[in-house]
Amino acid sequence: MKLNYVGLQDTAAWEAANIETLKFDWPAMVAQTEETPTWVHFGSGNLFRGFIARLHHDLLQKGLVKEGIVACDTSTGYEIYEKLFVPNDCMTLLAALKADGSIEKSVVASLGMGLRSNPMYTEEFAKLKAVFENPSLQMVSYTITEKGYALLGLDGEVLPKLAEDFKAGPDQCTQVMSVSTAMLWARFQACAAPIAMVSMDNCSHNGEKLRASLVGVAKAWQEAGFVSPEFVTWIEDEKNVAFPWSMIDKITPRSANEVADLLEKDGVEEMQPLLTCKKSVIAPFVNAEIPEYLVIEDSFPNGRPPLEEAGVYMTNRETVNDSERMKVTTCLNPLHTTLAVYGCLLGYSRIAQELKDADLKKLIETIGYQEGMPVVVDPKIIAPKAFIKEVIEQRFPNPFIPDEPQRIATDTSQKVPVRFGETIKSYHNHPELEASSLTFIPLVLAGFLRYLMAIDDEGQPMTCSQDPMLDVLQAQLSGIAFGKPETVGDQLLPLLTNANLFGIDLVEAGLSDKVQGMFKELIAGPHAVRSTLQRYLAQV
């Protein structure tokens, strides 16, 4: 059984393997996507193919929509396009992993077109432009990781690749923020029909972040004479270009070899994950947990697919914001990053295993229930207490989810200000709470600095996950010697006062001495991470 349209014709074989197949006319969907495209997505990674595309697939299966999604590969080597989209007709096999070890398998076939969003692929770039010029287009969504939105570096300077795009203009730009702006420029000139641009990444106020970046590119191009002032006015008006906010949640780990083996055992051919030129893992299948939440601000000036029919909460901005704050700043992601930092240091390679470690379980419980909950935001549509309980007791410990602390540790510098900084700020600004009363959040911040030393708790070299700030941050720690806390001196101060890194100046929050002290304890020598954790947890 091959995962593509021809392979799916052998329906009996797929049904025998208990894999749900298509109830809609796939070639008709592909043709309709070309004629009246409604949805473009940038960043065709796991979350998109395993969750967002599956929601749309559900709508196709129910006959509620006719068009598929136009999916753009934005990866560095465009291997998702070449190695997955082309051989698999843009289809994905979804392996939903239940806590009892069983797997629900289904084909996700809702991508009506796959493209590489780079002008070096002339034909595909022209196709993307034609899609944006079509008034039928209703929405553009993104899962490109937080760093995909950045125009500026931590130093406040325009990032080099964006600076190149600012000079190159709409026809020759390569970065997603610039390509999106170039496409909106094409739409403005062709029909100026309204559109919704929807970030579905885990960043606070994601709609605002996306808006700021696209408007930023538009203004830079206006100054350089590439686009008109009317275009900037158009893009800035929410009636024309809306930027709904969203909150998305579904643990979608890197595709694991053991899941590929199970799928191949069921008869599906060529399922093994591949290593890309950038050393990331891609696969024709996506493995994910069953629980999922998607909350979107209902602001779509050109209409939208009936997403609520696929289980999406369509609501107002305030509820989205509150749901996102609940999840990303308190009930899930800070706990994940805690397990990432300490899991890497303590030699773990699976999140579920970490939940069996009494110290780590107590650490996340204390951060979540004791330090996070007093300032948690209640979105009303999802109860925070029930949500965090499900996270700690059912989702993280699911032994069949092959999630790794190393995946979650990716780009930690970009996540810390949101995942921890927001809670510190809430304490700092609270009339009755003091940020300086926090203990375990500072212990994670100190743990992150300890992690950056790239030495595990056995004192052995450890590889840190990719992070755009890794080199800069490690350079700021150079000269600090493992096993010699006396080498720390005042060296951490520039980091501790960097509000871009921690979300708030830790000196101002009254936490810098605490974090520095904890860091010294954590670097004292082999096993100091474990003993420091136990020392603080004993006080709970």
Ligand SMILES: NC(=O)c1ccc[n+]([C@@H]2O[C@H](COP(=O)([O-])OP(=O)(O)OC[C@H]3O[C@@H](n4cnc5c(N)ncnc54)[C@H](O)[C@@H]3O)[C@@H](O)[C@H]2O)c1
């Ligand atoms: N995986 C999850 O459990 C999960 C759950 C909720 C939300 N999210 C959000 O979705 C994002 C993506 O997660 P994923 O599991 O799909 O990851 P992934 O690594 O499978 O996919 C990320 C995609 O983003 C692209 N990308 C990365 N940096 C980029 C850049 N600078 N410019 C353009 N494209 C870039 C990559 O090429 C890749 O295709 C996360 O960063 C997070 O914000 C993920």
Ligand SMILES: O=P(O)(O)OC[C@@H](O)[C@@H](O)[C@H](O)[C@H](O)CO
């Ligand atoms: O996807 P990232 O890299 O922003 O964060 C890693 C994980 O914490 C994240 O992917 C969670 O699995 C997800 O937020 C659960 O919904």
